[in-house]
Amino acid sequence: MPSVFIKTYGCQMNERDSEAVAAQLVAKGYTLAKSEASADVVLLNTCSVRDLAEQKAINKMKNLVGTARSEKRDQIVGFMGCMAQSRGQELIDKLPDVDLVLGTQKFHRAAEYLDELLAGTRKKIVDTATEAKSEATIREHLLNGSAKTSVSAFVSIMQGCNQHCTFCIVPATRGEERSRTIPDIVAECRELVARGVREITLLGQIVTSFGKRDYPLLDGKSAFVQLLDAVHAIEGLERIRFTSPHPKGYGDDLVAAYARLPKLCESAHIPLQSGSDRLLKLMHRGYTREKFLGIIQKLRQAKPNIGIYTDIIVGFPGETEEDFEQTLSLCREVQFDNAYIFKYSPRRDTPAAMMPDQVPLAIREERNERLLNLVNEIAARKYDAFIGRQVEILVEGPSKKNAARYTGRTRCNRIVLFDGSARHQGQLMDVKIERTGSFTLYGDPAVVNL
Ligand code: SAH
Numbered sequence: 001m002p003s004v005f006i007k008t009y010g011c012q013m014n015e016r017d018s019e020a021v022a023a024q025l026v027a028k029g030y031t032l033a034k035s036e037a038s039a040d041v042v043l044l045n046t047c048s049v050r051d052l053a054e055q056k057a058i059n060k061m062k063n064l065v066g067t068a069r070s071e072k073r074d075q076i077v078g079f080m081g082c083m084a085q086s087r088g089q090e091l092i093d094k095l096p097d098v099d100l101v102l103g104t105q106k107f108h109r110a111a112e113y114l115d116e117l118l119a120g121t122r123k124k125i126v127d128t129a130t131e132a133k134s135e136a137t138i139r140e141h142l143l144n145g146s147a148k149t150s151v152s153a154f155v156s157i158m159q160g161c162n163q164h165c166t167f168c169i170v171p172a173t174r175g176e177e178r179s180r181t182i183p184d185i186v187a188e189c190r191e192l193v194a195r196g197v198r199e200i201t202l203l204g205q206i207v208t209s210f211g212k213r214d215y216p217l218l219d220g221k222s223a224f225v226q227l228l229d230a231v232h233a234i235e236g237l238e239r240i241r242f243t244s245p246h247p248k249g250y251g252d253d254l255v256a257a258y259a260r261l262p263k264l265c266e267s268a269h270i271p272l273q274s275g276s277d278r279l280l281k282l283m284h285r286g287y288t289r290e291k292f293l294g295i296i297q298k299l300r301q302a303k304p305n306i307g308i309y310t311d312i313i314v315g316f317p318g319e320t321e322e323d324f325e326q327t328l329s330l331c332r333e334v335q336f337d338n339a340y341i342f343k344y345s346p347r348r349d350t351p352a353a354m355m356p357d358q359v360p361l362a363i364r365e366e367r368n369e370r371l372l373n374l375v376n377e378i379a380a381r382k383y384d385a386f387i388g389r390q391v392e393i394l395v396e397g398p399s400k401k402n403a404a405r406y407t408g409r410t411r412c413n414r415i416v417l418f419d420g421s422a423r424h425q426g427q428l429m430d431v432k433i434e435r436t437g438s439f440t441l442y443g444d445p446a447v448v449n450l
């Protein structure tokens with residue numbers, strides 16, 4: 001049977017899509033290749049959020065086809081995902097060796113198209129059409145890959161985003177918001193738990209908008225909170241997480257869910273983007289600095305130890321030094337556990353790319369560095385505050401770097417390394433944090449688990 005290698009760029013949604021495609025191909029008899037060079041088929045699952053991510057995948061493809069040619073190997077190669085969706089046929093015009101371009105609503109067609117390409121009945125396939133109900137087709141899991149994936153799984157609950165932030169290409173690559181049904185998602189989660197999964201992360205581009213059109217408010221609860229309730233009721237499931245939410249989705253019902261649902265981990269990745277109200281408006285984010293601060297305050301009231309993570313863009317068009325300082329001051333005020341900082345990257349056909357006053361790269365880089373220094377300083381202090389604390393971790397498996405060490409995650413989503421063994425795999429256990437490394441905590445289980 002033909003073998004396939006899938007390389008993934010970008011976010012957790014992409015990781016999940018790749019896993020589902022791999023699982024669908026395995027079910028059709030394909031095997032998973034260990035390396036690109038040994039594979040009959042190589043698929044690059046792409047990201048379009050920043051130009052750099054697109055360039056990486058394009059360069060990778062050039063290398064792949066160059067190597068295959070020089071070694072006179074027949075290999076089917078394809079792009080799938082966000083860049084495939086936004087560039088379509090243009091990718092084959094630019095790289096004529098590419099055989100397949102598979103859009104974000106067509107992942108479930110991968111096996112059918114690869115069969116045709118391998119059999120030679122078709123030479124090139126580009127499919128970036130929209131497809132009703134495609135949001136419900138990302139449901140197969142591999143789970144037998146690494147040990148880690150059998151403990152914790154991602155479940156895609158919706159596709160697309162209607163927010164149309166002016167910098168963001170995602171609404172174009174992922175389409176309109178489309179949600180799966182609650183029973184369908186719960187059934188998938190139940191199957192996962194029956195296969196040994198103990199932690200589930202619900203995924204979507206804007207999960208807090210889940211099911212808005214399909215499920216009216218129920219006892220003041222939004223559709224997303226209704227989904228959290230339904231997943232929470234699954235016996236044997238220990239932990240629930242979700243990503244990515246939108247700040248406007250943090251109503252009182254969601255804040256209350258953190259206090260009410262013990263399986264919902266006290267960790268939140270809430271994209272901020274900017275601390276300046278003027279910029280938030282230009283970005284079409286739909287909240288103010290004050291509103292954002294209010295959400296953080298309420299979440300910390302509900303769960304004092306909640307881990308709060310964010311995304312920030314520096315150098316959005318028109319960003320002045322004063323705007324940027326607003327972002328710095330907000331970071332000082334909130335004290336994020338960590339923040340992912342992005343230099344603004346103009347994306348095609350987005351309103352921001354056409355705005356005047358694009359910020360020169362040198363300034364974007366300078367602001368990136370200043371913000372990174374602040375964020376890292378706060379993050380390091382937050383890490384150090386863990387020393388001496390006892391925390392509950394879910395053990396995922398051996399550490400990639402050092403097999404004698406095991407790795408687990410705290411409820412607030414920090415990685416903890418400890419001297420463990422196979423018997424710890426999949427266990428919830430308490431460890432005492434002894435020291436910190438860069439973005440890692442080192443724990444000792446012996447102190448508390450005799
Ligand atoms: N809610 C989405 C956001 C997708 S993009 C999700 O997580 O799927 C992830 C992050 O990339 C955004 O939060 C934003 O900080 C950053 N980003 C998006 N578009 C960008 C652009 N044009 N330039 C720089 N960073 C960008």
Ligand code: F3S
Pocket residue numbers: 161162163164165168169170171205206246
């Ligand atoms: Fe992008 Fe804004 Fe949606 S960042 S994914 S348009 S919430």
